[in-house]
Amino acid sequence: MSTHRDAALVLAALAAAAAVPALGSDYWTGLAITVLMWVALAQSWSVFSGLSGYVSFGHVVFYGLGAYLVVASWDRLPPALSVPLAALAAAAFALAIGAPVLRVRGPYFVILSFGVAELVKFVVIAVEAAAGNASRLILRTPEIDAIFYAMLALAAAATALAWGARVTRLGQGLRAIREDEVAAETLGVPAARYKLAALALSAAIPGAVGGTMAMRATYFEPLQAFDPMVSFTMIATAVIGGSDDVRGPVLGALLLVLLSELLWAGAPQLYMVVLGVLVVVFVLYLPDGLCGRLPAARAPRA
Amino acid sequence: MTTRRRFIQGAAASGLAAALPARLARAQAQRPLRIGFSIAKTGIFAAAAPSQLNAYDLWRSEVNARGGLALPGARRTVEFVQYDDQSNPSQAARIYEKLITDDKVDLLLAPWGTPTHIAVAPVLERFRFPMIGNTAASAKLRELKPGNIWFVTAAFPDRVAAELTKMLQANGVKSVALVTNVLPFGKEIKGFLEPALKAAGIEVRVNEEYPPDIKDMTALLTKVKQAAPDAVLALSYPSDSPLYVRQAKELGIAAPFQFVMVGPGIDFFPKLLGAAANGIVTVGHWTPARNARAKAFYDAYVARFKERPDYLDSIESYVSCEVLEQAVAKAGTDRARLREAIAQGEFETINGKIRFKGVENVVTPTGFLQLQDGVLQQVWPSALATAQFRPKTGW
Amino acid sequence: MLETLAAGQLAFAALALGALYGLIALGLNLVYGTMRLLNVAHGEVVMLGGYATYWAFTLAGVPPLAAVALTAAGGAARGAAAAQWHLRRLLASPRAAARIEANSLLAFFGLSIVVQNLAALAFSSTPRGYEYLPAVIRIGDAAVTGARLAAVALAIALCAAVLLFLRRHTFGLAMRALIDHRAAAAVVGVDVDRVQRGSFVLGFATAAVAGTLLSMTEQVSPFMGFPVTIAAFVVVILGGLGRPEGTIAAALVLGVVETYGVALTSPTYRSILVYGVFVLLLLARPQGLLGRRAIVR
Numbered sequence: 001m002s003t004h005r006d007a008a009l010v011l012a013a014l015a016a017a018a019a020v021p022a023l024g025s026d027y028w029t030g031l032a033i034t035v036l037m038w039v040a041l042a043q044s045w046s047v048f049s050g051l052s053g054y055v056s057f058g059h060v061v062f063y064g065l066g067a068y069l070v071v072a073s074w075d076r077l078p079p080a081l082s083v084p085l086a087a088l089a090a091a092a093f094a095l096a097i098g099a100p101v102l103r104v105r106g107p108y109f110v111i112l113s114f115g116v117a118e119l120v121k122f123v124v125i126a127v128e129a130a131a132g133n134a135s136r137l138i139l140r141t142p143e144i145d146a147i148f149y150a151m152l153a154l155a156a157a158a159t160a161l162a163w164g165a166r167v168t169r170l171g172q173g174l175r176a177i178r179e180d181e182v183a184a185e186t187l188g189v190p191a192a193r194y195k196l197a198a199l200a201l202s203a204a205i206p207g208a209v210g211g212t213m214a215m216r217a218t219y220f221e222p223l224q225a226f227d228p229m230v231s232f233t234m235i236a237t238a239v240i241g242g243s244d245d246v247r248g249p250v251l252g253a254l255l256l257v258l259l260s261e262l263l264w265a266g267a268p269q270l271y272m273v274v275l276g277v278l279v280v281v282f283v284l285y286l287p288d289g290l291c292g293r294l295p296a297a298r299a300p301r302a
Numbered sequence: 303m304t305t306r307r308r309f310i311q312g313a314a315a316s317g318l319a320a321a322l323p324a325r326l327a328r329a330q331a332q333r334p335l336r337i338g339f340s341i342a343k344t345g346i347f348a349a350a351a352p353s354q355l356n357a358y359d360l361w362r363s364e365v366n367a368r369g370g371l372a373l374p375g376a377r378r379t380v381e382f383v384q385y386d387d388q389s390n391p392s393q394a395a396r397i398y399e400k401l402i403t404d405d406k407v408d409l410l411l412a413p414w415g416t417p418t419h420i421a422v423a424p425v426l427e428r429f430r431f432p433m434i435g436n437t438a439a440s441a442k443l444r445e446l447k448p449g450n451i452w453f454v455t456a457a458f459p460d461r462v463a464a465e466l467t468k469m470l471q472a473n474g475v476k477s478v479a480l481v482t483n484v485l486p487f488g489k490e491i492k493g494f495l496e497p498a499l500k501a502a503g504i505e506v507r508v509n510e511e512y513p514p515d516i517k518d519m520t521a522l523l524t525k526v527k528q529a530a531p532d533a534v535l536a537l538s539y540p541s542d543s544p545l546y547v548r549q550a551k552e553l554g555i556a557a558p559f560q561f562v563m564v565g566p567g568i569d570f571f572p573k574l575l576g577a578a579a580n581g582i583v584t585v586g587h588w589t590p591a592r593n594a595r596a597k598a599f600y601d602a603y604v605a606r607f608k609e610r611p612d613y614l615d616s617i618e619s620y621v622s623c624e625v626l627e628q629a630v631a632k633a634g635t636d637r638a639r640l641r642e643a644i645a646q647g648e649f650e651t652i653n654g655k656i657r658f659k660g661v662e663n664v665v666t667p668t669g670f671l672q673l674q675d676g677v678l679q680q681v682w683p684s685a686l687a688t689a690q691f692r693p694k695t696g697w
Numbered sequence: 698m699l700e701t702l703a704a705g706q707l708a709f710a711a712l713a714l715g716a717l718y719g720l721i722a723l724g725l726n727l728v729y730g731t732m733r734l735l736n737v738a739h740g741e742v743v744m745l746g747g748y749a750t751y752w753a754f755t756l757a758g759v760p761p762l763a764a765v766a767l768t769a770a771g772g773a774a775r776g777a778a779a780a781q782w783h784l785r786r787l788l789a790s791p792r793a794a795a796r797i798e799a800n801s802l803l804a805f806f807g808l809s810i811v812v813q814n815l816a817a818l819a820f821s822s823t824p825r826g827y828e829y830l831p832a833v834i835r836i837g838d839a840a841v842t843g844a845r846l847a848a849v850a851l852a853i854a855l856c857a858a859v860l861l862f863l864r865r866h867t868f869g870l871a872m873r874a875l876i877d878h879r880a881a882a883a884v885v886g887v888d889v890d891r892v893q894r895g896s897f898v899l900g901f902a903t904a905a906v907a908g909t910l911l912s913m914t915e916q917v918s919p920f921m922g923f924p925v926t927i928a929a930f931v932v933v934i935l936g937g938l939g940r941p942e943g944t945i946a947a948a949l950v951l952g953v954v955e956t957y958g959v960a961l962t963s964p965t966y967r968s969i970l971v972y973g974v975f976v977l978l979l980l981a982r983p984q985g986l987l988g989r990r991a992i993v994r
Contacts, residue, residue, distance in 0.1 A: 027404040030396040032980045107735050111801055111934050112979050117971035119683060122513060125484055129511055129741050134489030137420055137442045149708045217392040219420040221486060223514065224391065232806060239803065264385045271386065272344050272814040279807030344814065346823040361898050484965065512964035515924065520710035521960030524701045544916060552833055552840045553706065574826030574916055
C-alpha cells in the first residue's frame with residue numbers, strides 16, 4: 001500500500017474541495033455542502049455501525065439534537081461555540097444511552113435505535129410545545145461560504161476519524177465483535193467499552209453537522225430535524241459506497257448526490273425509486289459497495 | 303437527461319408556434335420564459351403538494367393557451383423548471399440557488415409550506431430575486447425582511463384567532479373546548495386565541511394539545527364531551543381532522559359550533575366523512591362564488607383534475623401566479639422593476655383584489671367556510687358570505 | 698376522570714387499536730419466524746390493500762367487506778411471488794442466504810421506498826377516502842360507527858383464526874415447528890420450503906386485509922405504510938420475534954398504553970408513552986414480552 005500516494009490524493013481532494021467557493025457559484029457551493037454533509041454523516045455512521053455490525057437506524061437523533069442545541073442557543077452563543085458544543089452534547093448523549101442500548105443485538109438493536117430516535121423526537125416536540133414554541137426561526141446566519149468551510153472541516157474530520165478507527169486496536173476489536181461478539185470477548189476484546197467508545201465517536205460529528213445545517217435552513221422544526229429519512233440516507237450512502245472502506249462513504253455520497261442531480265428535475269419520485277433499487281441491489285449483490293469493485297490498494301479516482 | 307427534456311419541450315413549443323396565428327409569431331420566435339420552483343414531491347409534505355402543483359400546471363396551460371405570458375410589448379410561452387425538495391427546507395434553499403444561478407430562470411414560484419418559504423427567503427434576499435409566497439402562514443413570516451418575498455395568504459395566525467373570536471361572539475358562543483395539534487400553525491393560532499377568547503369573555507373549558515401522529519382521540523374527546531362547551535375548536539391538520547370528526551360523531555359531541563382547522567377544504571374530506579362533515583367550520587377565504595374568475599378557475603380545475611381544488615393551498619398557489627402574471631405584464635422580468643410592481647401594485651385575482659404592505663396581503667379578509675350539504679360556503683366575514691352560518695345539529 | 702377510565706368507549710378504543718396492530722404485526726412476525734426476514738415493506742402491502750379496496754369501492758362499487766376476499770387473494774399472490782423470488786435466491790447461494798438474513802431489514806427498506814414512490818407516481822400522493830357504514834351503533838355505553846365496528850370485529854376474528862390455525866391445523870403446527878426449531882423441523886419431515894411459502898402467503902394476505910380494514914376508517918395515501926410498519930415492528934419486538942401469542946399480547950398492551958396512558962396524562966405524551974414503553978421494555982427484557990430465545994441472529 002503506497003501511503004504517500006494516498007496522502008497526496010487526500011490532500012489534492014481536500015484542496016480541490018476547498019476551491020469550490022472560488023467558482024463563485026452558490027449552486028456549486030450548495031451542492032458541495034450537500035455532498036460533504038453526507039460524507040460526514042456516512043463516515044460517522046460507519047465508524048460505529050460499519051465496523052461493529054450493530055446497524056443503527058437512529059443516527060438522526062444526534063443530528064437532530066445538534067440542530068436543536070444550536071438553534072436553541074442562537075443569539076446567546078456564537079456558532080463557533082455552539083457547533084462544537086453540539087458535537088459534545090451528541091457524544092455525551094451517546095454515552096448516556098449507550099450502556100443499556102448496546103446490550104441489545106441484531107434486529108432488536110436496529111429497531112431499538114430507531115425507537116430511541118423517535119422517542120427523543122417526540123420529547124423535543126413536547127418540550128418545545130410546553131415552552132410555547134412550535135418552530136424556531138434563526139436570523140443573521142453565516143454566509144454560505146462559511147457554512148461550506150465548516151462542513152468541509154467536518155467531512156475531513158469524519159474521514160480522518162473513520163480512517164483512524166480502522167487502523168487502531170479499536171477498529172480491530174470492533175471487527176472481531178462484528179464477526180462473533182462472544183468469541184471476541186473470550187479473546188480479550190473489551191466489547192462493552194469498545195462499542196460505547198465507537199458509538200460516542202460516531203455521534204459527535206453528526207451533532208455538529210446538524211447544528212451547521214440548521215444554520216443553512218434557518219428554521220427549526222423537530223419533525224424535520226429528526227426525520228428518519230436522514231438515518232436511512234446515511235446508511236444508504238455508506239452501504240452503496242462500501243461501509244468497511246474509508247473511501248466508501250465518499251464514493252456513496254458522490255454517487256447519490258450526482259444521481260439526485262440527474263433525476264430530480266425530470267423525475268423526482270424516480271430518484272427515490274432508483275435510490276431504493278440501489279440499496280436493494282447493493283445489499284443483496286454487492287455487499288462490499290462500490291469499493292468492493294475497486295482494487296484494494298488503489299485509491300479511487302473520485 | 304435534462305438537456306433531452308428541454309429539447310423535447312422546445313420541440314413541442316415550436317410545434318405549437320407553427321399552429322398559432324401569424325400575429326403571435328413574433329412573440330413565439332423568442333425562447334420560452336422559464337419559471338422555476340421546488341416542489342415537495344416526496345417526504346413528509348408530499349401529500350399536500352399536488353394541490354399546489356395542480357394550480358401551477360393549470361395556470362401554465364391557460365397562459366400558454368392565451369399565446370404566452372404577456373410582457374410589455376411581447377408574449378412568451380411559459381416553461382417550468384421544477385425540482386423535488388424532498389420536503390427538506392435546506393434542500394429547497396439549494397434548489398432556489400440553483401434555479402437562480404445555474405438554470406438562470408426568468409421568474410420564480412413558491413415552494414410548499416412555511417418552513418420551506420422561510421428557508422428560501424435568505425436566498426431571495428441575497429440575489430434580490432422577487433417571489434410571491436403562497437402556502438405559508440405564520441406570524442414569523444413578518445420577521446422576514448420585506449422587499450423580495452410577499453405572502454398572498456390571509457391566514458396569518460393572529461388574524462385567524464381574532465376573526466374566529468369575533469365569529470364565536472357573533473354566534474353567541476360562551477364556552478369552548480380547544481384541542482390543538484402541536485405542529486406550528488396550530489400552536490401559533492392557539493397562542494393568539496387564548497388571550498383573544500379571554501378578552502371576549504369566552505370560557506375555555508378544555509384546553510389540550512396532541513401530537514401529530516395521534517391515532518385515537520377517545521380520551522381527549524370524552525373530556526370535551528363532559529365539558530359540554532358551546533363550541534369545539536379543533537386546531538387540526540389534514541391527517542388528524544377526519545379522526546376528530548369520526549370520533550366526535552361516535553361520542554355524539556353536540557356542540558353547535560365545530561371548527562376543524564385544516565382539512566375540510568380538501569376534496570377527500572367530505573368523500574371520507576359524508577354527512578358527518580356537514581356543518582363543520584374551517585379556515586378559508588375563498589369560494590367559487592367569489593367572482594367570475596373564481597368560477598372559471600373552479601370549473602377548469604375540476605374538469606382537468608377530476609376533483610375539487612384545495613380551498614386553501616390551490617387557491618393561494620393560483621393567486622400567486624395571477625399576481626406574478628399581472629406584475630410581469632407591467633414590469634417585464636427586470637427584477638428591480640418587478641419588485642416595485644409587486645410591492646406597489648394592486649391585483650385582480652380569483653380571490654378578489656390584492657395589495658401588499660410589507661410582506662403581507664392586506665386586502666383579503668380572513669374568513670371561515672362551512673360545509674353545508676357537501677358544499678363549502680363562505681360564512682364569515684359577513685361581507686363576503688355566500689350563506690348564513692348554520693348551527694351543527696347532529697351527525 | 699374515573700368515569701372516563703371505566704367507560705366502555707375507552708375500552709373499545711383500546712381494543713380497536715390493539716386488534717388492528719395485532720393483525721398487522723402477526724403477519725410480519727410469521728414471515729420473520731419462519732424465514733428470518735424482517736419485512737420492512739410490510740406496511741406497503743397494507744397500503745396496497747387499502748388502495749385496492751378504495752378503487753374497488755369507488756370504481757366498481759364493491760363493498761369493502763366483500764373486497765376483503767379480493768385483497769386477501771391479492772396479498773396472497775404477492776406473498777407467493779415474494780417467496781418464490783426469495784427461495785430461489787436462497788437455493789442459488791447459501792452465502793446470499795446468510796447475507797439476506799442479516800441485511801433483510803435494509804433491503805426491504807429499499808424495497809418499501811420503491812413501492813411507496815411507485816404508488817405515488819401511479820395514484821398521486823393526495824390522500825383518498827370513501828364513506829362506508831357511517832351509522833353509529835351502541836354497544837353498552839360505547840358508540841361506534843358501523844365501519845369501525847366491522848373493521849375491529851373482523852380484525853379480532855382474523856387474529857383468532859390465525860392463532861387457532863397455528864395451534865390446531867397440521868400446516869400451522871408445521872409453521873410453529875419451523876419457528877421454534879428450524880433444524881429439527883426439517884429432520885422430522887416438515888417440508889420447510891412449502892411451510893415457508895405458506896407463511897409468506899399468510900403474512901402478506903393478512904397485511905393486505907388489514908389495509909382493507911384501515912381504509913374503511915381512515916384515508917389512504919402512498920406513504921401511509923411507513924408508520925404502520927413502525928407500529929407493527931414495535932409490537933413484534935415487544936412480543937418477541939417469532940412468537941405469535943406474544944404479538945397479540947403486545948398489541949393489546951400497546952392499545953391500552955395508547956388510550957389509557959393518554960387518558961391518565963395528556964394526549965401530548967402519546968408518542969412519548971408508546972416509544973418510552975417500547976424502549977424501556979426492550980431494555981428490561983431484550984427478548985420481548987413472551988420471547989424465550991437468546992437474541993443472537
